[in-house]
Amino acid sequence: xxxxxxxxxxxxxxxxxxxxxxxxxxxxxxxxxxxxxxxxxxxxxxxxxxxxxxxxxxxxxxxxxxxxxxxxxxxxxxxxxxxxxxxxxxxxxxxxxxxxxxxxxxxxxxxx
Amino acid sequence: xxxxxxxxxxxxxxxxxxxxxxxxxxxxxxxxxxxxxxxxxxxxxxxxxxxxxxxxxxxxxxxxxxxxxxxxxxxxxxxxxxxxxxxxxxxxxxxxxxxxxxxxxxxxxxxx
Numbered sequence: 001x002x003x004x005x006x007x008x009x010x011x012x013x014x015x016x017x018x019x020x021x022x023x024x025x026x027x028x029x030x031x032x033x034x035x036x037x038x039x040x041x042x043x044x045x046x047x048x049x050x051x052x053x054x055x056x057x058x059x060x061x062x063x064x065x066x067x068x069x070x071x072x073x074x075x076x077x078x079x080x081x082x083x084x085x086x087x088x089x090x091x092x093x094x095x096x097x098x099x100x101x102x103x104x105x106x107x108x109x110x111x112x
Numbered sequence: 113x114x115x116x117x118x119x120x121x122x123x124x125x126x127x128x129x130x131x132x133x134x135x136x137x138x139x140x141x142x143x144x145x146x147x148x149x150x151x152x153x154x155x156x157x158x159x160x161x162x163x164x165x166x167x168x169x170x171x172x173x174x175x176x177x178x179x180x181x182x183x184x185x186x187x188x189x190x191x192x193x194x195x196x197x198x199x200x201x202x203x204x205x206x207x208x209x210x211x212x213x214x215x216x217x218x219x220x221x222x223x224x
Contacts, residue, residue: 004154033212043155043200043214055209090154097210100146103154 004104006091012110018079021107025072025093032074033101034066037088049074050097086111114139118201118215126223129191133218135201136183145177145184148200155200191222
């Protein structure tokens, strides 16, 4: 059974640009959550999607957005990138939420 | 504000030692407490503890949830170098959708 797949693995952008990250959950998993991981703040919750609906959102500015498609794949978008957005972005999936999550290896985003 | 606090932040032990990692939490709508192990990139699931399952054990690892004290411990006996990792405590809450709040993690280094 394939795990959670995130693409791309690495990304370098400059301030002001926007970026889209992709996440393919484990087959059959309908809940997808996104996290930002930095050395200073640890793992911080961004949002959770289930059946194409955002069910919960963390304390991040509106520049961070996402969506989920009918096949449960999810994308996260960050607009007007800032230096502080440099981080490892992790996606995790579970059957329906409320179960242990399976994490992808993340996308390492660097802002120059 | 909801928060999860782990201690110690880092720990160095010798092979064969027993370690206890601590986690305390303050969340509004507690559903479960989870422990993850992060070695390089993707955190991997260890235990999930809920009101109906407050003690879990798997090999040399065990965990207990104290709902009265709003805390949990993760015990590792007879540590091995392969146990070296960051151990993350997370609390899941439900407010119409699932939200997982992570602690900063405990970095464990096991010396040979």
